[in-house]
Amino acid sequence: MRVLGIETSCDETAAAVVESAAGRGGRILSNRVLSQLEEHRPFGGVVPEIAARAHLDHVDRLVAEAMAEAGLGFAELDGVAATVGPGLIGGVLVGAMTGKAIAAVHGKPFVAVNHLEGHALTVRLTDGLDFPYLLLLVSGGHCQLLAVEGVGRYRRYGSTLDDAVGEAFDKVAKLLGLGYPGGPAVERAAAGGDPARFALPRPMKGRPDCDFSFSGLKTAVRQAVEKAVEAAGPLDERARADLAASFQAAVAEVLQDRAARALARFAAELGRPGPLVVAGGVAANRSLRAALAEVAAAAGAVLVAPPPGLCTDNGAMIAWAGLERLRLGAADPLDFRARPRWPLEELSAPVPEPAQWEPAQ
Structure with a gap:
C-alpha cells in the first residue's frame, strides 16, 4: 500500500x-x-x-x-x-x-x-512499534501525555494548563536574544552553559496528576533576565548560555516528573511496564531525550523516539x-x-x- x-x-x-x-x-x-x-x-x-x-x-x-x-x-x-x-x-x-x-x-x-x-x-x-504505548507529545502548540491504544484510540492522562513547552522555548529564546526558531537556539546555547547558576522553578513537580504548566517558568526567566541586566548591564554570552541551560534543565526535570507519574499509571493499567514514546518538534532536543530515557529505564520501560x-x-x-x-x-x-x-x-x-x-x- x-x-x-x-x-x-x-x-x-x-x-x-x-x-x-x-x-x-x-x-x-x-x-x-x-x-x-x-x-x-x-x-x-x-x-x-x-x-x-x-x-x-x-x-x-x-x-x-x-x-x-x-x-x-x-x-x-x-x-x-x-x-x-x-x-x-x-x-x-x-x-x-x-x-x-x-x-x-x-x-x-x-x-x-x-x-x-x-x-x-x-x-x-x-x-514498527505495537500498541499500546504511552505518548508524550511535545511541540510548539501541544504538551500532552496520552495512552495510545490503537489508531483513533487515545486517552489523555494530562496536558498543559497554559502554554506548550515548545512555545516556552520560543519565548525564552526571544527573551535571551537567541533568535528564531527558539527551540534549536536554546539547545545550542544551553550546551555551553551552567544549569545550576540560575534557580528556576519546576512547575507542577510532585503533583499527583499528569498535567503541565510553563507560564510561570517563562515569567521566572524574564525576571532573571531583568535582574541580571539591572546588576551588570546587557546579557553577555555567558549569561545567555547559563540562563538557557538553567531553563532547559528545569523543563527536563518537569518532563521527567510528569512522565514518571504517567508511566506508573500506564503500567498499573497494562499490568506491566509499557514503552514511552516522545514525539513532536521538541522531541528533537537531545538533552530532553536523554532525561526521558533515564525515567523510562527507571520504570523498567524503554524510550522510543522518531529520528529528529x-x-x-x-x-x-x-x-x-x-x-x-x-x-x-x-x-x-x-x-x-x-x-x-x-x-x-x-x-x-x-x-x-x-x-x-x-x-x-
Whole structure:
C-alpha cells in the first residue's frame, strides 16, 4: 500500500510518499519539506497569513517532487492523505484542498488526517512499534501525555494548563536574544552553559496528576533576565548560555516528573511496564531525550523516539497516518471540513479494528 501525504498546518510545506512494509513498520519513498524560517524570522514567530500564502506558492511543486522522487504516478497510489487540523486554518485549507483535488481527479480514497495523530503514529512507521504505548507529545502548540491504544484510540492522562513547552522555548529564546526558531537556539546555547547558576522553578513537580504548566517558568526567566541586566548591564554570552541551560534543565526535570507519574499509571493499567514514546518538534532536543530515557529505564520501560528529522512537521507522518487508516478500511468524504482545533480524544477508531487491549480494572 502506497499513500501520498500532504502537511501544511503551520510553517512547513511538506509532501511525502510512504509504503507499508512486508512485516511491521513502513518505508519512506520520498519526503520533501520546505521550511518558511526566513519568511517568519523578521517577526520572531509564525505569521498565519504569510504561512498560508507560502503554502499556496509551493505545495504543488513539492507534491510533484515527492512523486518524482518516489518514482510513482498518481495512478499507482492507494490513497491521498492531508492534514485537515488542528493548525493555522489558512494553511490547513491549502493542503486539504490540494489533497482532495488529487484524490478526486485520480479516483483515489482521501484520508483527512489529524496532525497530532501523525505525530502519535510515527514510531509505528519508523520502529514498527505495537500498541499500546504511552505518548508524550511535545511541540510548539501541544504538551500532552496520552495512552495510545490503537489508531483513533487515545486517552489523555494530562496536558498543559497554559502554554506548550515548545512555545516556552520560543519565548525564552526571544527573551535571551537567541533568535528564531527558539527551540534549536536554546539547545545550542544551553550546551555551553551552567544549569545550576540560575534557580528556576519546576512547575507542577510532585503533583499527583499528569498535567503541565510553563507560564510561570517563562515569567521566572524574564525576571532573571531583568535582574541580571539591572546588576551588570546587557546579557553577555555567558549569561545567555547559563540562563538557557538553567531553563532547559528545569523543563527536563518537569518532563521527567510528569512522565514518571504517567508511566506508573500506564503500567498499573497494562499490568506491566509499557514503552514511552516522545514525539513532536521538541522531541528533537537531545538533552530532553536523554532525561526521558533515564525515567523510562527507571520504570523498567524503554524510550522510543522518531529520528529528529521526523519529529518536526513532515509529510511522511501524515502519509503514514493515512495509510494506517486506509488499511483498516477507513476513508473520508471530500466535503470533510478543515478544523483549527481537533483534540485527539475526539477521533474515532476505524471500523473494523480489533480491540488491542483493555486497561486493568
